[in-house]
């Protein structure tokens with residue numbers, strides 16, 4: 001401790017563990033910086049692998065193309081789910097946690113060696129999972145519903161990965177304590193850190209559920225336990241599976257706030273409201289597993305209703321609040337920056353050419369309109385029967401976790417490269433178009449899979465023409481085939497967007513213009529506080545007409561779509 | 577800024593903006609409405625998934641379905657049992673119990689129902705999890721081994737309907753289908 005204080009005080013010391021960031025004024029701990037780099041790079045590698053698999057899956061589900069044979073299709077689909085949903089997202093989230101603790105609080109990382117141990121375990125787990133899947137005896141999808149059985153390597157790999165992640169989360173918490181004890185910041189933690197704390201608390205709950213279900217399942221695959229109840233498995237598995245999505249939401253909402261702050265100088269409309277909205281995620285998430293069980297036998301209706309609505313939609317309320325406060329904070333900031341004309345000058349004159357901003361804003365809009373609304377519909381007790389296990393489900397979560405989380409993480413990466421790697425973006429034009437390419441692709445696959453699901457097309461299915469089936473039971477309409485074709489085309493767009501992202505990021509890290517010189521400038525500049533024209537509004541006078549209109553459109557779309565689905569439901573055969 | 581500690585140390589004492597407060601109230605009320613609408617549908621709606629479920633050993637379920645299918649096997653005009661592509665067609669009595677068995681990779685047997693009549697449909701799996709997806713009606717229910725789910729189902733249209741498996745169940749998943757016929 002003493003030595004840290006000494007070096008921190010004497011900033012001229014060689015090998016000082018800190019540097020000051022010229023662009024943000026933040027104090028950057030070197031150990032945290034290295035860990036952020038390593039986690040971000042590892043995340044991107046798994047995104048590349050998983051994204052390629054996603055393209056293979058989408059091109060197979062395009063009936064006219066059907067690129068992979070069935071064994072490979074199911075194998076690659078299993079690999080796709082694991083690599084993107086678990087490895088890409090969680091490695092990146094660990095980088096976010098280190099950033100939100102050590103860097104934003106100007107603190108040292110609590111225990112870098114332990115953090116490295118966490119990283120190595122995660123890496124071993126992720127590699128082992130790919131080994132298990134590629135062996136060909138673990139084609140069980142990442143949900144691995146029992147009694148279908150994977151190789152014991154598969155379950156073990158996920159356990160090792162989860163333990164590693166848990167260790168890293170503990171380092172995050174320890175860093176918060178260090179920062180507090182060493183008084184590295186003044187007052188309360190920043191909102192972004194608060195969001196990260198939310199994510200981390202949820203992560204602990206999630207990883208615990210994961211251990212509760214995966215350890216017995218692993219023992220079962222080794223023959224040490226004879227039976228695992230399939231329904232119980234699903235309940236506990238989704239305690240992990242769904243809550244982990246709430247980690248993603250907390251993390252990407254925190255990133256929305258962070259990017260808005262760094263690029264536009266946005267500050268929360270009111271700290272209290274934004275923090276309360278995060279708190280709602282923690283309070284109600286344990287209930288989330290229920291909305292994956294609405295079509296299962298044996299659960300009571302009242303259990304389903306209370307749980308699936310997260311206790312009367314209070315977690316949804318949290319997201320709806322962020323849906324107003326994030327654009328509201330942006331509008332207020334832009335009006336302070338001088339864009340005050342009309343309802344929308346703040347938006348039209350926003351830095352749409354800066355991939356951090358455009359990616360963040362597209363993520364916000366698509367997460368709300370595509371992922372958010374469809375999620376509430378799917379999670380409504382009775383409506384679920386209309387789309388359970390159809391392609392609507394992957395459509396919904398590509399809206400949340402691809403158009404939402406992945407796009408937000410990509411947007412953040414455009415800031416991580418110059419600020420943490422201290423290399424500027426090597427090909428600004430490519431970077432500028434990347435969010436649109438990926439965003440439109442991801443939005444497209446979400447919508448077309450939802451469309452196909454509405455027409456009854458099953459998920460995880462190699463051949464909807466049912467050519468080799470027991471009975472040619474149903475002829476899916478031509479519209480369903482059209483949707484699958486469009487899904488394939490937009491998958492190509494998304495894959496191109498992903499490729500541009502990976503190539504540009506890697507090239508920038510390796511060969512981008514160095515930014516450590518005293519007057520080097522970033523091609524995509526951060527917010528320049530000196531250009532701020534006015535103090536726009538205080539609590540009493542703040543007007544946000546643009547945000548009110550946007551939120552009004554969102555709400556109208558939500559209500560309309562909600563009732564359209566009840567109308568569909570009422571036309572179904574009768575059952576009770 | 578969102579990346580720095582709140583400028584006002586007593587941030588929790590700041591008033592909430594009118595816009596925020598208005599939206600919180602609207603969103604909260606909408607949440608309440610959606611919550612109570614699910615409850616209401618149990619009273620006003622005709623589509624609520626039954627929760628009637630029994631534990632059953634897969635082998636016992638298989639025997640039960642086979643015995644039932646033999647009893648109500650449909651006999652054609654020629655006096656021969658009616659089959660579709662090798663699967664027997666079973667015509668249960670109006671309003672009676674109907675059994676559907678899910679296994680790798682078929683839904684067995686083919687059942688013939690009458691339009692507008694309410695049946696007790698029993699569904700269970702004898703091996704892995706499967707997905708009962710009735711098409712083109714688009715009604716989707718999970719099927720577990722060891723659990724016998726009973727649904728009171730009233731077909732409202734006539735014709736030939738397909739059951740497609742929509743829970744991944746191994747390499748033959750995309751070949752797993754079944755049929756339900758509905759007659760006047």
Ligand code: HEM
Pocket residue numbers: 051052054055057058061077078080081084085088089141142143391394398401402406445458459460461490491492494495498
């Ligand atoms: C190039 C980008 C991507 C494309 C083209 C793509 C496409 C697809 C397609 C077509 C499916 C299969 C649906 C089915 O047959 O059931 C799928 C499944 C899935 N995707 Fe993606 N995806 C992409 C990126 C991502 C990302 C970035 C994530 C997560 C962050 C993700 C998460 C998933 C998950 C969890 C599944 C479900 C796997 C399963 O059913 O077991 N995808 N994706």
Ligand SMILES: [Cu+2]
Pocket residue numbers: 679681705706707741742743744745749752
């Ligand atoms: Cu099946």
Ligand SMILES: [Cu+2]
Pocket residue numbers: 706707741742743744745746749750752
């Ligand atoms: Cu199946």
